[in-house]
Amino acid sequence: MQAVFFVVTLFLTLFLVLSPTPLHAQEKEISPSRQGELIHLLKQDCGSCHGLTLAGGLGPPLLPADLSGKPPEWLRDVILDGIPNTAMPPWRPILNEDEVAWLVKRMLRGIRHGQ
Numbered sequence: 481m482q483a484v485f486f487v488v489t490l491f492l493t494l495f496l497v498l499s500p501t502p503l504h505a506q507e508k509e510i511s512p513s514r515q516g517e518l519i520h521l522l523k524q525d526c527g528s529c530h531g532l533t534l535a536g537g538l539g540p541p542l543l544p545a546d547l548s549g550k551p552p553e554w555l556r557d558v559i560l561d562g563i564p565n566t567a568m569p570p571w572r573p574i575l576n577e578d579e580v581a582w583l584v585k586r587m588l589r590g591i592r593h594g595q
């Protein structure tokens with residue numbers, strides 16, 4: 481009986497740990513000045529590989545039309561952890577998860593509109 485309880489608890493814990501957190505559930509407010517910095521980083525740093533207008537360069541284009549079919553959670557993880565064996569670097573040392581979630585939302589909307 482105890483063993484059954486242990487296994488059930490183990491699976492529940494694994495499920496909770498492994499289930500992806502929805503973007504909106506964990507997102508925190510990003511201050512307006514930090515938002516400005518993030519847009520600057522997107523244009524300058526990401527733009528150095530993905531093109532200043534994000535239309536593509538060394539890295540693929542990141543315009544809303546290019547990203548629309550891709551899950552926001554996947555985009556967030558790619559930005560946080562990079563893509564191994566490619567030029568796409570991990571940004572976790574510089575950006576936290578909330579900032580990347582916010583950036584992904586802005587990228588899906590397009591940074592040319594309204595900023």
Ligand code: HEC
Pocket residue numbers: 521522525526527528529530538539540542546550555558559563566567568569571
């Ligand atoms: C040093 C160059 C470089 C920089 C800087 C860079 N990237 Fe990338 N990125 C790449 C390359 C190359 C790929 C494609 C890797 C591959 O072959 O899958 C990529 C892939 C991606 C992808 C996956 C796109 C897709 O449709 O598969 C996203 C999203 C992305 N980058 C976002 C960003 C963001 C946001 C930043 C800035 C915070 C950034 N990148 C900075 C080179 C870069």
